[in-house]
Amino acid sequence: MEKEKKYRPNVAAIVLSSDYPFECKFFIAKRSDMENIWQFPQGGIDEGEDAKSALKRELKEEIGTNEVEIIAEYPQWLSYDFPSNVVKKMYPYDGQIQKYFLVRLKHNAKININTKHPEFDSYRFVGIKEIFEMVNHFKRKIYIQVIKYFEEKGYI
Numbered sequence: 001m002e003k004e005k006k007y008r009p010n011v012a013a014i015v016l017s018s019d020y021p022f023e024c025k026f027f028i029a030k031r032s033d034m035e036n037i038w039q040f041p042q043g044g045i046d047e048g049e050d051a052k053s054a055l056k057r058e059l060k061e062e063i064g065t066n067e068v069e070i071i072a073e074y075p076q077w078l079s080y081d082f083p084s085n086v087v088k089k090m091y092p093y094d095g096q097i098q099k100y101f102l103v104r105l106k107h108n109a110k111i112n113i114n115t116k117h118p119e120f121d122s123y124r125f126v127g128i129k130e131i132f133e134m135v136n137h138f139k140r141k142i143y144i145q146v147i148k149y150f151e152e153k154g155y156i
Contacts, residue, residue: 007079007097008090011055012042014146015068016156017125018105024156026131027105029063029113029120038134040143042098051099059103062119064112067105072155074100074146083138100146102155128156 015027031037043058045051051073056066081095105111113120126134128147135143150156 005081005094006092007095008093009045010042010096010098011045011051011058012040012098012100013055013059013068014040014100014102014150015059015063016071016102016104018107018109020071020104025125025127027063027111027123028126028131028134029123032118032121037137039137039139052101055101055103061115061117062113063123064115065105065109067109068103069106070101070103072102072150072153074102074149078142078145080138080142098142102150 017023017025017027019025026040028038028040031039041059041062043054043062045054046057049057052070055070056068059068060066077097077099079095079097082090082093111123113123124130131143131147132140147156
């Protein structure tokens with residue numbers, strides 16, 4: 001009998017530059033603990049915390065600012081399994097279930113990835129095509145799904 005999988009509740013932010021909607025550039029950052037892995041900011045939801053509060057907290061912890069405007073949220077929670085080389089690190093979870101938000105940096109927001117516990121060592125603002133050239137790991141399928149949804153809804 002196969003065991004039931006356990007998923008960690010998580011939020012993820014697709015961060016647009018403060019120039020949106022005039023220019024559509026996306027924040028993407030390179031993880032400091034993995035070789036050449038680029039991703040959107042994301043993180044776990046704490047016990048008793050709602051998704052929007054977790055989003056603001058995680059952005060502050062990961063990119064040094066939570067000065068964002070929420071433009072839209074993906075309507076469903078999406079889950080993925082960790083690859084075998086990540087499972088042990090994330091025990092007792094088999095993967096994550098995520099709520100995605102599309103946000104825009106406010107004009108006064110200052111990104112600082114040199115946070116108390118840095119998760120990223122580099123970041124860029126890139127066009128949509130570049131995201132999929134840079135993201136070549138297990139989250140790619142979900143990124144495509146979420147961005148396609150936000151495109152179809154006319155946000156990007």
